[in-house]
Amino acid sequence: MLSLDSSLLIVSDLDGSLLDHHDYNWNAARPWLARLKQFRIPVIICSSKTAAEIVPLQEQLGIAGSPFIAENGARIVMAGEATGTGAPAAAYRALCRSLQALRSRFCFTGFHELSDADVADATGLTLAEAHLSRLRDASEVLLWRDDEQRLEDFRIALARHGLALTRGGRFWHVMPEGCDKGHALIWLQQQLEQQEGKPRITMGLGDGPNDIPMLTRVDYAVVIKGAGTKPVVLPRADEEHVYYTTLAGPEGWREGLDYFLLNPAMGARAEDKQ
Template identity: 40%
Template sequence: MTKAPLIVFTDLDGTLLDHDSYSHAAAAPALMRLREIGAPMILASSKTAAEIAPLRDELDLTAYPAIVENGAGILPAFAKPTVGADDYVRIRTALDQVVPDLRRCFTGFGDMDAQDVARSTGLPLAQARLARQRSFSEPGEWAGNEQERGIFEQALAVMGIAARYGGRYLTLSLGSTKADRMDEIADLYGNPPRIALGDAPNDLEMLMAADYPVLIKNPHAKPLPPLPKKQAYRLLRSTKTGPSGWNHMVLSLISDPTNNKNGA
C-alpha cells in the first residue's frame, strides 16, 4: 500500500459533530480536501460500532476502519457491526463472578433495557438501542462508595478487566485505548504523520499520541487537567467550536503543517 500523506483521527461529539445539532456540515471543505489528497480519516469515539457505522457511511469513510467504544475495539473497513463479541462476553462473565454485594452496585448497559439506557444517557430511544449493541466494553452506573469501587475494580483486574471512571459511567474493557488503536491503524497506511482532534479530557491520550494534537474549543466540555510544559506547548487549540473549528484547523494543517500557532 502506498504511504498516505497524513492520517486524521477524530473524536465525534463536540469535535467533528456540533455539540447541539450533531451536524458535520461546517467541516465539509476540510473533508473534501482530505479526500482529494488521499488522507485516511479515522473516526474515534466512545460510541459503539452500531452507532458509528451509519455515520461512517454518511461521510463516505467506509473504506477506513473506525475506533469504537473508546478504543476497546476497531470496526474494520467495509465491515458491518457485530454484537456480543468475545471481549464483551468475557466482561459480562467476569462481572457475574464478583461478589454479589459489589455486583449489585454496578448497573451496566447489559443490565438495562433500551428505555433504561435512554433515561440514563438522554439519548433518543433508537440511539439507545444502538448504544446497547456492545462488543468490546461495558459502561455502567456505579451506586456504591469510593472504597467499594476500589475493591470492585481490583476484583475485575485480577480477571484481566480494566475499569475507567469518566464521571457519569464506570466503563469496563480489556484495557485498550484510542491511543493504542492509533498505532495499529496508522501502521496500515505506512505510519504517516498523524493529526488528532478532540474536545475533552478523555481525548488527551489520543491527542498526545499524534504529531499534531488539536483541541477543539467546546464550552460544554470539562477543562483539561494541567499539562506538563512540553505537552502544553505541542497542543494546538482552535478558537472556533465544533465542526467549524475542526474545518479551520484541518485546512490550516494541510496547507502548512509546520504552522504550530494556536487560535485557528
C-alpha cells in the first residue's frame, strides 16, 4: 500500500468532497485528517472557495498554515502569505466589468451583484461565511439564468475578454484564461520541491468537473461520487491509479483514502513509482 511514511501529499477539493455538499460537515474525514497530521503528511486544499473562506476552514480542519489553492486555481497562497485586505481585489473588479459588458447578450447573476443574505440563501452558508465567499481575488461565481444551449456562445464571448468558464459542484465560475486547479497544482508542486529538495507522491480527491485538471495531474486520483447527474470520468490510461467512490462527500473522501492507504495492492505500485 501507499505508505504513510512516504513523501505523500494530499490535494483535496472542499465542497462535495472533504465537506458535505449540503451541510458542509466533515465528521467522516476527522480520523484520516488526524492520522495524516500525525504522520506529517500535508493536506493541500484545492478549491473554488476564496482565500478568505479557506483560512478559517484550515483552522477548523487542523491544517492551518499549509499552502492552498483558491478560486479554482486563480489564487495560490503559500505558507505564511497574507490573504487580503477584507475587500474584493482589483483584478476581480476588472473581471466583473468585463462580465458587465456581456449582460446585454446573456442572462446571469454574479456574486458581486448579490448581498451576503442572497448568497447565504443560494448556498446554505451562514451570513458570515457568505460574506467571506464574496471577498474574491480573481474569479467570479455565476448563477446561469439563460438557456443551457447558450453556454458555448458565452464561452466564446468570455474568451474575447481573456476569460474562461468552468463548472463547479453548484455554480459556474469565470476566471482568467490559463487558470485551473491543474496548472495551479503544478506550480505549487514546483515551489514545494524547491523548498524541500525532493518531489512528493500526490493523491488528489475531488467530485466536480472543475477538479478534472487537478485529478489528471496527481499520481493517484480519487473521484468522489458527486451530486450532479453526470459522473466525472477522468481521461487517464492508468486506471489502477484512479478510484471512483461509491459514497459522496466526506464519506467518499474517507473511502478513497481507505482504498489507497489501506489496500495492500497499492504497496508494490507505490514502490515501483519511487
